[in-house]
Amino acid sequence: MPKVTAQGKTFQCEQGSNLRKVLLENGIDLYNGNAKTINCHGFATCGTCTVQVEGEVSAPNWQDKARRSLPPHSPTANRRLACQTQVLGDVRVTKFDGFWGEGSQTVWTPEG
Ligand code: FES
Numbered sequence: 358m359p360k361v362t363a364q365g366k367t368f369q370c371e372q373g374s375n376l377r378k379v380l381l382e383n384g385i386d387l388y389n390g391n392a393k394t395i396n397c398h399g400f401a402t403c404g405t406c407t408v409q410v411e412g413e414v415s416a417p418n419w420q421d422k423a424r425r426s427l428p429p430h431s432p433t434a435n436r437r438l439a440c441q442t443q444v445l446g447d448v449r450v451t452k453f454d455g456f457w458g459e460g461s462q463t464v465w466t467p468e469g
Pocket residue numbers: 377396397398399400401402403404405406407424438439440441
């Protein structure tokens with residue numbers, strides 16, 4: 358089973374699991390600030406579940422690309438919507454600042 362490392366924790370999930378669900382089920386602070394309550398619950402419309410992912414995951418789908426093409430996101434930034442990403446192998450996840458996770462400062466890294 359793939360291992361996910363985020364915010365100082367490492368846990369396993371089924372191959373093909375939804376990254377947003379895996380992170381939330383394991384108590385990871387996926388959302389910044391008020392985005393914890395104001396988010397689209399995985400429908401690719403709010404853009405606040407954005408993270409940087411290293412490792413084997415599904416290719417970005419059109420919803421992921423479309424939402425990240427809109428400000429404040431940038432289509433060229435190395436980010437993904439967790440809610441549109443499937444875990445295919447071991448992954449390491451980093452969260453950046455800003456309401457949408459669009460910033461340049463890390464909020465947490467794989468190590469903590
Ligand atoms: S939870 Fe809203 S875009 Fe992912």
